[in-house]
Amino acid sequence: MSRRILLVALASAVLVLGGVGLWSHHQDGERDAHLERGRALLATSFAEAPELHDLPAGDALAAFEAAEALGAAIPAERASAEALAFLQAGDLVSSAGALREAKRPGWTARLRLVAAAIAASRGHEADAREHVNEALILSADGDDPADHRRALLFAGDLALDASESRSARDAFAELAELEPEVAAVHNRLGLALEGLGEWEPARDAVRRAVSLDPELTDGWINRGRQARALGELDEAAEAFEHATELAPARSDAWLGFGLSALDRGDPAAARPALERASELAPESVDASLALADLLAAEGRLDEAADAYRLTLRDNLHHAAGWVKLGNVLFALGEKADAAFAHRRALERDPSLAAAHNGLGAALIGIDDDAAQAALRTAAELDAADPHPLMNLALLAERRGDRDAARDAWQRAAERDPDSLVVAERLAALR
Numbered sequence: 001m002s003r004r005i006l007l008v009a010l011a012s013a014v015l016v017l018g019g020v021g022l023w024s025h026h027q028d029g030e031r032d033a034h035l036e037r038g039r040a041l042l043a044t045s046f047a048e049a050p051e052l053h054d055l056p057a058g059d060a061l062a063a064f065e066a067a068e069a070l071g072a073a074i075p076a077e078r079a080s081a082e083a084l085a086f087l088q089a090g091d092l093v094s095s096a097g098a099l100r101e102a103k104r105p106g107w108t109a110r111l112r113l114v115a116a117a118i119a120a121s122r123g124h125e126a127d128a129r130e131h132v133n134e135a136l137i138l139s140a141d142g143d144d145p146a147d148h149r150r151a152l153l154f155a156g157d158l159a160l161d162a163s164e165s166r167s168a169r170d171a172f173a174e175l176a177e178l179e180p181e182v183a184a185v186h187n188r189l190g191l192a193l194e195g196l197g198e199w200e201p202a203r204d205a206v207r208r209a210v211s212l213d214p215e216l217t218d219g220w221i222n223r224g225r226q227a228r229a230l231g232e233l234d235e236a237a238e239a240f241e242h243a244t245e246l247a248p249a250r251s252d253a254w255l256g257f258g259l260s261a262l263d264r265g266d267p268a269a270a271r272p273a274l275e276r277a278s279e280l281a282p283e284s285v286d287a288s289l290a291l292a293d294l295l296a297a298e299g300r301l302d303e304a305a306d307a308y309r310l311t312l313r314d315n316l317h318h319a320a321g322w323v324k325l326g327n328v329l330f331a332l333g334e335k336a337d338a339a340f341a342h343r344r345a346l347e348r349d350p351s352l353a354a355a356h357n358g359l360g361a362a363l364i365g366i367d368d369d370a371a372q373a374a375l376r377t378a379a380e381l382d383a384a385d386p387h388p389l390m391n392l393a394l395l396a397e398r399r400g401d402r403d404a405a406r407d408a409w410q411r412a413a414e415r416d417p418d419s420l421v422v423a424e425r426l427a428a429l430r
Contacts, residue, residue, distance in 0.1 A: 010059035038063030042081060042110075046149040048185045052113055057084035057100045076105050083114050092118050107141035108145040113310050116154060128157055143155035149179060156188055165195030175236075176205075190222060202226060217247040224256045228263060236260040244273075251281035267297045285315050287322060296328055306388055321347035338362040353382035361391050364398065371395055386415040390422065402429055 041060040061081040064074060079102035080327045086095035096118055103111050116131035132154045141147035156171030158215035158230040172189035172295035179185055190205035203226050209219040224239030237260040243253035258273030274294055308325035315321060326341035342359035345352055360374035372395055378388035409426040416422060 011025065025234045031067050031072050033363060034067035034070065034076065035072055038067065038077070038081065039227065042084075043051065043146070046146040046179055047182055049146075050150065050153060050179075050182055052117055053088050054086060055084060055088075057081055061085045076102055079110075080111060080114075083111070087114055087117055092121055099358060107134065107138065109135040109151060112138060113147060113150055113154060115196065120158070125158065125162070129155075132158065145178075146158065149175060152178075153185070153188070156192065158192060160195070162190065163195065165192050168192035169196060181212060183209040183216045183219060185209075187216060187219045187222060190226075196228065199226070199230065215246055217243050219254055220246065221250070221256060224260065228260055228300065230258065233260055233264050237264070249280060251277045251284060251287060252281065255284075255287055255290055259293075262293060262297050263288075265297075267294055270294055285311060285318055285321070289318075289321050292324065294329075296324075299331050301328050301364055306330065316344075317348055318428070319345045319352055321345075323350070323352065323354050323358055326355070326362065330358065330362055335362045336364060340367070351381060352377045353385060353388070356381065357385070357388045360395075364391070366394050368395060368399065384415060386412040386419065389415065393419065393425065405429060 018187035036061040041056045041063065046057055053125045060430055061084075062077040063077065064081050066071075068074060068078060079098045083095050083098035083102050083414035086092075086098055086152060086203065095114065099111060099114055099118070112131045112135035114192055116128045116135065119125075119131060121242060132151055135147065135151040136155065139145070139151055141255035151373070152171050152175045156168045156175070159165070159168035159171060169189065169192035171189060172185060175182075175185045176189055186205045187209035189208065190202045191326065193205060193219045198306075203223070206219055206222045206226060210216055210223060211221065216286050220239050220243040223229045224236045224243065227233070228236035240257035240260055243250060244257055245409065254273045254277035258270045258277060261270035261273060274287065274290050278284065278291055281287055288309070288311040289371050292304050292311065295301075295304035295307055305325060305328045308321060308328060312318060312325060322341045322345035326338045326345065329335075329341060337361035342362060344357035349355070349419055356374045356378035360378060363371035363374065372392065375388045375392045378385070379392065382388070389408050389412035393405045395411060396402075396405035396408055406429045409422055409429065413419070413426055
């Protein structure tokens with residue numbers, strides 16, 4: 001009897017041990033599957049996730065945490081995913097804390113990019129550039145090129161933000177050669193080329209972006225903005241309208257659509273778009289100024305002047321806003337106040353040709369010498385605008401200097417050959 005009990009006990013022990021082994025093997029497999037999934041998510045290609053914010057960090061973090069619950073010892077990997085997830089959520093303090101844990105074994109290109117993003121979000125541009133440069137070095141010869149490409153993209157973005165268009169162009173052009181099918185790269189390249197005044201290549205780049213990704217809202221907005229700047233108002237309106245369809249909550253899409261309608265002389269179409277832009281972004285200075293532009297276009301000049309003043313009260317730095325106010329005050333016949341507004345604009349941006357032109361126009365009959373100096377400066381700063389030359393011609397006529405007036409009208413005609421006003425005034429002086 002005792003022998004039989006012993007055999008049963010031994011058999012039971014074997015079964016238990018076998019079950020433990022099977023369970024342990026299953027647990028190891030599950031742990032490894034979680035690890036593999038987390039690592040794969042963070043290794044998403046550049047084409048699928050061009051920016052850090054595109055990476056599925058939250059899902060990766062969940063996979064790493066599940067692996068750790070099953071016995072994996074991966075504190076640095078889990079902390080790296082955590083730093084990225086907190087960054088994507090906008091929690092810079094928690095992201096920086098996780099970053100400190102993640103970099104204990106040493107910096108990686110990915111961690112440098114996270115550090116750069118934290119620094120940039122805090123306005124520490126020099127620190128951000130240093131981290132990006134280190135990321136470029138660390139990733140230059142790495143097995144995974146994705147973070148090297150993200151570092152190039154980040155470097156270009158920092159250059160764009162600093163108005164360093166040539167450096168931005170170089171970074172994005174290199175990236176476009178490495179990743180010719182990524183829409184975001186071509187969109188940014190278009191912005192850099194635009195900053196260099198290379199309008200046709202800039203437009204080609206943005207058009208390439210939206211052809212690669214027809215749902216790239218930023219690309220459609222940039223396409224509309226470029227077309228509007230070049231006076232191609234139908235294309236601008238179509239691009240902005242498409243952007244509003246793709247992203248109905250994007251204030252800048254509605255703003256561009258409304259401004260395009262104003263440019264076409266259609267305030268009725270502009271009003272609902274501009275009001276929608278203001279609703280979506282009530283703190284937007286550009287939307288507020290655009291509503292004032294609408295009032296001016298509707299001929300409600302006193303209301304427009306009040307609207308400009310209200311916006312500028314909390315945005316004294318906005319040079320273009322002061323120009324707009326100055327133009328409306330000039331139209332109201334308040335030339336001294338108009339001159340004051342244009343001077344305020346020039347205090348903030350001395351290179352603003354429109355402010356020099358507005359100041360010169362306002363000073364005609366008040367201080368003709370100062371008016372002439374301002375108008376000449378405007379004509380030099382903007383080689384395409386005929387208005388400073390037209391105002392110089394009017395000033396010369398006022399002074400009785402027909403030769404100077406004729407010369408100014410002729411130069412204005414060269415800038416705007418289709419202007420009937422210029423042609424008539426020039427013919428009258430011949």
